[in-house]
Amino acid sequence: MTTPSSSTTDPVLSVRDLTIRFKARGRETPVVHGIDFDIHGGETLALVGESGSGKSVTSFALMRLLPDARHCTIEGQVNIGGVNLLELTERKMTSVRGPKIAMIFQEPLTSLNPVHRVGDQIAEAIRYHRKMTRAQIRDRVLELLTLVGIPDPERRMSAYPGAMSGGMRQRVVIAMALALEPDLLIADEPTTALDVTVQAQILELLRDIQNRTGMAMLFITHDFGVVAEIADRVMVMYSGRIVEEGRLEDVLTQPRMPYTQGLLSSVPRLEDAGLRTGALGTIEGFVPTAGNLPDGCSFHPRCPHARPGVCDTAMPALEPHGRPDHPVRCLRIEDIAASDMEDLSV
Amino acid sequence: MLRFLLNRVLQGAVLILIVSMIGFFVINLAPGGPLSQYAMTPGMSQADLDRIAAQMGLDRPLPVQYLDWLGNMLIGDWGNSYRDQSPVLDVVWRHMWATLLLMGTSTVISVALGTLVGVLGALKRYSIFDYMATVGAMIALSIPTFWFGLVAIFIFALELGWLPAGSMYTVGDQSLGDYLIHLIMPSIVLALVNVAIWSRYMRAATLDVIDQDYVRTAKAKGLPHLRVVSAHIVRNALIPMITLAGLQLPTIIGGALVTETVFTWPGLGRLFIDSLGYNDYPVIMGLLMFSAILTVIGNFLADVGVALADPRIRLG
Known part of the structure; x- marks a missing residue:
């Protein structure tokens, strides 16, 4: 079990007054209203709320994966390592995604490109960020597949996503997100689409990896059962605002x-x-x-x-x-x- | 795999057989008939015509003529042209190179340009570029090819005198440069419509892919924009284009028909038109069979191509 880190260390992620508005037909509709939070290394913060509360939008804003400025505006600060991500150019942001923040998604069945081998999809994440030889990248891919508990990784790395179950694909997505050892991992309902038994395995895997790497984790979910399994701190969101925040036991x-x-x-x-x-x-x-x-x-x-x-x-x-x-x-x-x-x- | 191949060969053979039957009888039902060319010769009497008909076997019942033609075709004798008595296969073969040169050049232009315009339009959806590409495609599709060809000839050949007005080469020159200069206008005129078609399909296919979760995943793992576009958007959007390309193969014959006529290009399209004018039945039948075979081959190549490009699809 990780210990919630003390507030004396600098947080990995520090969000200040994050406001997100969607534009449609000349009107701006705010969907997230000035939220603030910090996440420290080794800590898991659960962001809980119903559908439409703004939790997924918040996570996409941190990754800068929302539609461009013609469709939405993002204000406030998303600080990682002293840099406000909202001020970076798209090109600079490319070097943040992966090594600084990585993300795993809700739909393991559609999150992988069906026409590329899973090994290649993990490898390409590494190839564009690290100067490594083909053989080194291959070794790293094998290492990652082993880490996320995929049996027979040598054979599996040349399989296509279509030949894998949902749980296996989610493990591949996790391996991909971990490939560059991110400081912060955002998990957007990663177990919602999975069987309960597979769900438990994935949660345990994430906890286990966090213990080894000390990364911070933002875990988005609507399921308090999952929250109880994984979170150190809980933040409840309603209609684009944080309505309650505290340690897991307290909440x-x-x-x-x-x-x-x-x-x-x-x-x-x-x-x-x-x-x-x-x-x-x-x-x-x-x-x-x-x-x-x-x-x-x-x-x-x-x-x-x-x-x-x-x-x-x-x-x-x-x-x-x-x-x-x-x-x-x-x-x-x-x-x-x-x-x-x-x-x-x- | 072997089963699939056998299956497809059998299906194709049956299809071609049916096409040949329908084609043979429909052509012989058309008014005129193979003897109409001879009938126009001055001093030709009915007795002469009957003698020629008997010589050519045209006095026999149609089913017998068909079976005779079919049997010969299967052993590689597609008959002789009524115009100059040269074998049909030779005639088709001679004209095919001109068409392949024209179609090949124009296909390269239209696929490259169409893909580019389609992808850019989809990436920058509803931008000024996208609107201009859409309007441009509508205009290109609305202009009849013959009109565009004539206007191009008028401007670039007659008024400016930059390019030759037609045919494939200057008699007596025939250097590579001479071929290329003759190729410019017809291939661009032919490409115009195909760029429009190709870019519309490519735009739609790209838009289908662009909001997929795996594109978001590709961005999330920090891939450069160009890599996301090439490996995860265009790569996937091109799969349905393979089918389209397969369906386009048989248009080698009909697709360039108008362009070849306007630019007096000695290709298959013009051969078809000329043969119809001359009632040159063996050549018409030969081109019909050629077209049917290309359709079968095109479909087969498309299916194999899609299976190769998309691991989700298995042949069988």
């Missing part, structure tokens, strides 16, 4: 934001199985679409604790409310903590 055992509480109560629990003590928790309503956010707290229309005249007037700030390492974005946090805590099933 899982004492969620403060009603949204987080709702998310957690909608996870089936083994203890309740067979008891049939009632329906699984749900959060009523839908995630508001970007550009149509309600006034005040974006979550208030769905929040069981919302009070008219309070929650629909002003957007709450992300504030400690008495716990500096577990800030939350809620105006009624003190009231909820005082009165409703016993009602919560968590």
